[in-house]
Amino acid sequence: MTGHSSHIMETPSQTAGPYVQIGCTPSRVGLAGINPGKDLGASLVSRKTMGRRISITGQIFDGTGKAVRDGLVEIWQADHNGLFNTPLETRGKPDPHFTGWGRQGTDLKTGLYRFETIVPGRVSWHDGRMQAPHVTFWIAGRGINLGLCTRMYFPDHQEDNAADPVLTGLEHPTRIPTLIAAPDGDDAYRFDIVLRGRNETVFFEH
């Protein structure tokens, strides 16, 4: 056997299917009794969280323009100082009142998702350059064979965005607008994700 084939390899993905919300956001589908209180990831912030409070809402559209109503959306982001709430964080002490992780099902009727969070601080890139403030998105659901990863950037951070290593490194700069949220009122942003076709969102691999 070669060295390569003797490695343990990653378990293959399978679609999350139409009932992913049973497992991940059970109280949304009438199973609140299983985890009294709240679904994991239902809330990122508390009254003590530092930083500018915002909401992010949006929908996920399929290739025919129809909103996905059986999907799952997760976000992961830095706190207002650019630090992550994990023991792996070695650069400083993250805000203990900010989890950094949120999870919502898309609404069974409208397909809308919504997060209450804060604007993240800036985080450095591999080479030390600073990234623009961004929120990492991960989506799963029926018809998605392997969870999809993308990023949301802020429309009011134009200078940061213009120097961001990920945005400036894109082979097709015309696709950058798919990664930038739209202002949606005071302290509110709208971020729609297009799975396929015209204005298809940029999805990343790491």
Added chain:
Amino acid sequence: MPEHPKRIGGLFPRNRDRHPPPFTPGYRSSVVRAPQFSLVSIGASLSELTGPVFGHDSIGTDDNDLTRNHAAKDGSPIGERMIVYGRIRDETGRGIPSTLVEIWQANAGGRYHHPGETYHAPLDPNFGGCGRTLTDDEGWYEFRTIKPGPYPWPNGVNDWRPAHIHFSLFGQSFAQRLITQMYFEGDPLIRHCPIVNTIADQATIDDLVARLDLRASLPMDLLAYRFDLTLRGRRQTYFENTR
């Protein structure tokens, strides 16, 4: 401004041949939901190398026992009682401790507890079909549940899902995030399933098949199935020093 830490190692690149491609016409739902562009490769930055951490305070004591977590006081779900257990490790073979494992499944008749469910098999009032747990210090997890039934689904004219349990896993990095499905050894429906067959290679499919484990079963009570899972590995790091 915080400096970039040198201590978190990068992840092994994902071997995409093991995963289903996005566009798999045999599985109809993928046709309108599969991106047409290739994924844009960016090395994992801190934003993807880090990930959420869950404490034991977020998990209830019955959360990993699906035979009890939705049952009436004297009730119990109908079906073949079983233990599903195994180890979560990364591609270097190291167990992944304290990571969140969530499962969801149909009841013994093949019906989900969900407002969008259309199959006419009966609901089981004592079965919700979801559970969660954290792995122990060496990456082991265990659930108690009942064996889910196969069910028909609108895809081809006569497509049936083999009995399966959906698994959602985290690891330590957000880029390790994985959702997959577990099947049962010997199920004749596996080879006919369009979702299973989104994976090209038979040996890779076998990694999703749990094995009957009589030694781990409890006599006169529960059969056991073992299902190990592997998340993406990390280059040699100072990981241990940072915990």
